[in-house]
Amino acid sequence: MPEKSGIYGKLNVIILSFLVIQVVTLNVSIAVSSIAFGLWGGLWIIQLIAFRSEPSAAVLWNEIKWITLFLAVYAAAEILSRVFAVFPDGALIGLKRLLLFLVFFAMIFKIPDRKTLHFVLFLVLCFLMVVSIYELINYVILAPELIPDKGFGETRIDYLLYPLSGGEIKLMMVTAILPMFFVKERFFVERKYLILISSPVIIAMLLTQSRNVFLALMICLIIFGILKNWKVLAVGIGIAVILLFLLPVEFTGRFTSIFDLEHGSNNARLTMWATGWEMFLSSPLIGVGDNHIMDVYASFKSNLSEWEHSHLHSNIFMVLASTGILGFIGFAGFMFSIFVKQLKYYKKINNESDKAMILGSILMFIAFNITGIFEWNFGDHEVLTVFLFLVSVPFIIFKLTPKSKSNL
Numbered sequence: 129m130p131e132k133s134g135i136y137g138k139l140n141v142i143i144l145s146f147l148v149i150q151v152v153t154l155n156v157s158i159a160v161s162s163i164a165f166g167l168w169g170g171l172w173i174i175q176l177i178a179f180r181s182e183p184s185a186a187v188l189w190n191e192i193k194w195i196t197l198f199l200a201v202y203a204a205a206e207i208l209s210r211v212f213a214v215f216p217d218g219a220l221i222g223l224k225r226l227l228l229f230l231v232f233f234a235m236i237f238k239i240p241d242r243k244t245l246h247f248v249l250f251l252v253l254c255f256l257m258v259v260s261i262y263e264l265i266n267y268v269i270l271a272p273e274l275i276p277d278k279g280f281g282e283t284r285i286d287y288l289l290y291p292l293s294g295g296e297i298k299l300m301m302v303t304a305i306l307p308m309f310f311v312k313e314r315f316f317v318e319r320k321y322l323i324l325i326s327s328p329v330i331i332a333m334l335l336t337q338s339r340n341v342f343l344a345l346m347i348c349l350i351i352f353g354i355l356k357n358w359k360v361l362a363v364g365i366g367i368a369v370i371l372l373f374l375l376p377v378e379f380t381g382r383f384t385s386i387f388d389l390e391h392g393s394n395n396a397r398l399t400m401w402a403t404g405w406e407m408f409l410s411s412p413l414i415g416v417g418d419n420h421i422m423d424v425y426a427s428f429k430s431n432l433s434e435w436e437h438s439h440l441h442s443n444i445f446m447v448l449a450s451t452g453i454l455g456f457i458g459f460a461g462f463m464f465s466i467f468v469k470q471l472k473y474y475k476k477i478n479n480e481s482d483k484a485m486i487l488g489s490i491l492m493f494i495a496f497n498i499t500g501i502f503e504w505n506f507g508d509h510e511v512l513t514v515f516l517f518l519v520s521v522p523f524i525i526f527k528l529t530p531k532s533k534s535n536l
Contacts, residue, residue, distance in 0.1 A: 139175045143168045144238045147231065148248055151517050152255040154510045155288050155297065161513075169230060182237050184527050191523060192236070194465040199229055202458025205414060205451040213417020214424045222418055228512055235520035236527060242482075245524055249304070250316040252517075256301055257325050260332035263287055263294075267335055281382035284337040289510060295336030296499050296511045298329050303348050303491040304518045307484035310357055315481055339386045344498035348491045356487070396435030397442070397502060403429045404445035408452065415452035418507070439507065443500035446507060459506070466519055467493060473522045482525045489521045 146168035153160040176182070203226050210219035239245050263285045274283045284291040308315045309323055317325075333341060346368075353361020372380055385391045389398070406428050407416050416424050421439055426432065440446045447459045470493060474486045496505065496515050505511040 136175065136179055139171060140238050140240065143171050143175070143234065144244075144248070146171070147234055147238070148251060150231075151513060152252055154513060155256070155259045155294070158509070165227075168234065169227065172230075172234060184237065188236060188523070188527060191469060191526060192233075195462060195469075198458050198461030198465055200458075202451070202455055202462060205455030205458055206418075208414045209417045209451045209455065210419060212414060213419045214427075215417065215420040217419075219417055219419035225507070225509065225512075228509065229516060231513055231516040232520050235517060236523040239520075239524045239527075242525075242528055245521070245528075246316045249521070253301060253305060253325060253329070256298065257328050259288065260298070260328040263332045264328060264335070267332075280378050281337060281385075285332055285335045291336040292338050292340070292503055292505075293508055293510050295333055295338030295341040296496070296503070296505055296508075297514050298333035298336070299341045299345060299495050299499070300492045300511075300514050300518055302326060302330055302333060303345070303495045304485075304488040304521070306348075306352060306491060307356065307487045308481070310360075311480050311484045313481040315484075337382050338499075339382060340499040340502040342383050343386055343502075344495040347498055348495050351494065352487075352491060392433070393435050396433055399429070399433075400425075400436055400440045401442055401445045404440040404442070404449040407449040408445075411452060413452045414454055415448065415450045418446070418450035421446075421450060439504040441503055443497075443504060443506045446504045463493075463497065469526075470519075470522050473526050477525065477529060479529075482529070486522045486525060489519055492518050 146164045150161045150164040150168070153164065206223060206226060207220075210216070210223060213219040239248065266287050267283075267285055271283055285294065288294065289297070305322065305326055309319060309326075311319075315322060333345075349364050350361060353359075353364065372384070377384075385394070388394060403425060407424060410416065410428075422432075422437065425436070425440070429436075440449060443459070444456075447456050451458075467490075470486060470490045474483060474490060477483055477486060492515070496511075499505055505515075
């Protein structure tokens with residue numbers, strides 16, 4: 129049966145529609161997002177049972193088999209670590225997070241053509257723009273009262289999501305779209321409109337005052353400048369240097385504190401990572417389990433500071449401590465397998481807009497993993513969903529590229 133005809137094709141449209149609703153509503157309603165997730169997930173199961181196949185499955189399997197294998201290893205480690213967790217009561221409930229990885233697979237199977245891919249990405253960007261404008265309006269209203277009291281560096285956009293989550297989601301979208309600003313081919317709308325739509329997202333991202341976002345953005349801009357446009361790199365460095373010297377410390381202190389090891393948050397992270405390593409060594413194979421993790425943490429270190437809370441503030445140490453070496457092999461293998469494929473597609477595909485979108489996905493991937501050094505974003509429902517949504521783009525382009533021309 130042709131993919132675009134009959135009941136199968138109609139189900140694809142519905143599944144993809146609910147998937148987009150899941151992603152765009154993450155910023156405003158977790159409940160709506162979860163309902164949309166459940167609806168398209170259930171429909172996909174029904175579709176698979178009824179038709180017993182997925183178009184392009186055979187071609188894509190060779191591209192995603194190692195990704196799937198390492199993900200299965202990570203899932204097995206999650207299950208084992210929770211079954212034998214230090215606090216096993218209720219630990220298995222957290223396994224529902226593993227279902228989020230279906231977003232990656234659904235995207236690569238359900239996007240039928242480039243027009244749909246461009247429209248879906250543009251729609252998500254537009255919704256994020258609306259959310260950002262709402263946040264900026266609130267910031268303008270509230271900032272005059274908050275800045276004198278808290279200071280500019282601590283007056284953060286946090287109206288809909290925790291500022292780290294909100295900042296990372298915007299960062300991933302901005303880095304994914306960034307290369308499209310510099311290509312001649314039209315991406316759904318003209319470049320000037322694409323830049324205009326992205327501007328509120330960029331400003332709101334910066335005003336989340338998330339330092340890991342600042343660092344990741346800086347590194348991604350350097351990489352982009354080296355690879356594609358040295359003028360961007362030169363201008364960016366020039367502006368940054370000028371601002372650091374001209375702006376008063378209350379405006380630059382948040383950024384410069386990234387490199388201050390004595391800063392309370394930075395020092396606490398170093399302490400948490402060291403303690404996380406001790407937790408890993410106490411159960412190196414499958415970890416202590418991601419359940420009441422801070423209660424486990426407290427058994428290794430008493431007298432916690434105000435900065436030590438929630439989790440270990442690092443993907444690396446959280447994965448090691450909670451799922452052991454088995455989980456870390458799955459996590460690292462999953463990430464490495466994706467990155468290898470991204471680089472392969474970027475090297476082989478010649479179409480300008482396709483290549484720019486793949487580069488955007490690579491920058492987004494790098495940004496996610498840099499911020500993940502300092503934050504448990506692999507365990508953040510909202511951030512992980514957007515990551516899986518955007519990291520699928522190169523695989524979709526591969527699927528849609530004639531193999532005889534791409535030599536993939």
